[in-house]
Amino acid sequence: MAELDRFFIPQSVALIGASRTPGKIGYVMLESLKSSFKGLIYPINPQATEIAGLTVYTNVNDVKEPIDLAIIAVPAGNVKIVLEDCIKKKIQAAIVISAGFGEIGNKEGEMELQKLAKGRIRLLGPNCLGTYAKGLDMLFLPKDRMKRPPEGAISFITQSGAVGSAMLDDIAFEGVGISKFVSYGNAIDINELELLEYFAKDLGTRAIAAYIETLHDGNRFIEVCKKIVKTKPIVTLKAGKTAKGGEAVLSHTGALAGLTEVYSAAFRQAGVIEAKTTEELFDFSKALATQPALRSNKIAIITNGGGFGILTADAAVLAGMELPDLDKPTTKALQAHMPSYAIAKNPVDLTGDANAERYAGALTAIGKDPAIAGIIVIALVQTPQLEESVVDVIRDAKMYGKPIVAVMAGSDYTYKLVRRLEGFGVPVYPTPERAAKAMSVLWQYGLILKQFAPPPPPEKKAAKLIAKKAKKAAKKVAKKAKKRR
């Protein structure tokens, strides 16, 4: 069991500060835990004996069984004493939800906790929301106000709790899946570096999204990321790039641009993909978590709306993509499946009366074209001719092994289909421009892979093979020698 596993897959948790009062943080957290966590829950509250059917304890040391994880949600002034209790109980992982430390100038209280925890207990927080994963929901945001995202392949770390919860709620609406979520707050023990390293090894994580306000060690960040991006893409959104926070922001714009560039340069050096906006953080992550990297920048566009085709072409070109002319066999294959007024060029315009079958024909023709590395497929589903099965048709096109991203703009009906298609592992965007950018990021990650994890040169490969064979031969000889003895 990795050290940080206790924060995501504990067997038992204590909620210190569990409350009897509906609406209170300590009550909502208990509700969230009860509805998600399958292990043992020990609510701790000296003033209660039972909450929501669970036996309440006065102190963690009154619990006889071992406790994997302590979640601490008591007033700042009581955190130290509670943490001492946890150490006494030999709990090895604690999340301090409580605010009122470094962020309001109480550095002393923070350092006390840090000193106390060191070598005795691993600590997430303070001033955070804690963790969220399948089977572990401790969020104090009620479910009727904040949707929980489905299980998926993105892990999301965030320094700010409010950014974290608002964005989880936002992406849950679209249907983007989350593997693990961590709000790490003031990071007096566990910080973004350790979390990145943890997710690098986590089997459920295929892409890492990070909202970062402070880099705790710039050089190590670069070092750590360089290794991770060989196998998993990292997307970061850095806040406070325009001089720390807000106030200092306006003082002088000179230093400001400098700062922005410093961070961008560091991210480039680290092989990290930089999101410039909150929107881009998940636009990019969901493409990277579900699609392979793009092996060239040559893509094709398929649309049932001419205007959206043009806008997507514009945006793709501006994002560094190429829209090659289609060769004769592909053009013929396209024409075989569409009426004469449809356009068998790139972008392929199936026109407004296209049905799912016409999409299937086009996706097959383009999917089989070796000159095309990726596909942006636009499906405006407002038209009565287009069946819902277009979603299955797009899913089936994954068999060609090429990155696919989709554009679907609309409201209720559209979003029903968006969620289905995203459930199939195809990222969907509400505008041409966002889809084109996401596609270009798959190309950017392709370049990062080439730079940071280049395939071994052919000579080396041959040398390796020879070495392997030699080893095998040596083993055989040794075995024979053994037998002879």
Added chain:
Amino acid sequence: MAELDRFFIPQSVALIGASRTPGKIGYVMLESLKSSFKGLIYPINPQATEIAGLTVYTNVNDVKEPIDLAIIAVPAGNVKIVLEDCIKKKIQAAIVISAGFGEIGNKEGEMELQKLAKGRIRLLGPNCLGTYAKGLDMLFLPKDRMKRPPEGAISFITQSGAVGSAMLDDIAFEGVGISKFVSYGNAIDINELELLEYFAKDLGTRAIAAYIETLHDGNRFIEVCKKIVKTKPIVTLKAGKTAKGGEAVLSHTGALAGLTEVYSAAFRQAGVIEAKTTEELFDFSKALATQPALRSNKIAIITNGGGFGILTADAAVLAGMELPDLDKPTTKALQAHMPSYAIAKNPVDLTGDANAERYAGALTAIGKDPAIAGIIVIALVQTPQLEESVVDVIRDAKMYGKPIVAVMAGSDYTYKLVRRLEGFGVPVYPTPERAAKAMSVLWQYGLILKQFAPPPPPEKKAAKLIAKKAKKAAKKVAKKAKKRR
């Protein structure tokens, strides 16, 4: 009655090509009309006598009463003969929905229509969706697939029907209101210029959004817009900036950048605000349609999430805004309404446990500060402490006469409140960056007003006043002289 009024507020319409078959375009259009239009509807179809309870006519000339508007949805080959019927019937306005003309190379058919209509009937289309306004819905997109937006102050013209319907559906979800919508297609008679001029005079329109593929006369476009923007902002999204359409796009990037710049320069010269993405088209329009222009670039930010405050500050500064330090009286007024751990600086951080009352205190303090020209207010409503009434509190802050834009990120619960707040005329954005950009566009429009509609210099004002007085005096003298006679 202005000539184009017939396209938006007709008294009677004929739907030529009304269909008996559910799901068919001519059937959905009739359904849309029936559920919206209060005037007389004459379905025309030689093969039917009644559809959905309405008497069907073989030909418009069988209708005895006058017809204001003909909507033509028959196969391309029959459009000409139908149009001749309309002219014979002395109908003065026709919308040709039918496709199959210039867009598929049938320039001849298009020119025939053009020649026929000239001086006899005003024509919208062909190859379009027609118009949409309160009391006139002719869209052939079924309502269960495409939401209709509520009534509002944006008029939206679009060359592409599919772009139009997808975007209407999209913004309807948020709750953005539309005054009038026109899909003008191939524009063989009425084009974007005449529509812009029409909306300039339309009382229901406070901002114009335009999706444009072709400018029919670049110089006149600049001329026309220069006049309109003195009273109403125009936002355009130009498609095909990277060489026409998609194919030509990739050939050479040199010409490409040139094209983009040519359009951008023309828009700047015309005082038109350029949207670079579909998202920006309505992000900008909804701010401009509901908020006054910004009189300076000095704004304040109010948030209950520190991270979102920082991100908004970053984005605002990068968009050219200033976040001035707050003066003593404002700081004191803020502090009077918030706990000690909240931050009475700009951005104002009310912190995660803020309730509506705390927002009210902050909005009042900032609203009264003469140094602050506009307010970005962030309300992350996932927290259980924040009451729904925060929406009313934000609406009430409109009394200070300053532009307000809001940020609310989330899903179902959040969007319920977003729609309410947008109904009150406050534009809401799902991300800090989009809100900050929208605010900067209010400043951009302030600059456009200064450039294109400068207030008369003081001397001129005085001279005018003197001239007015002199005129009045002269009149008096003339009157007296008359009496004497």
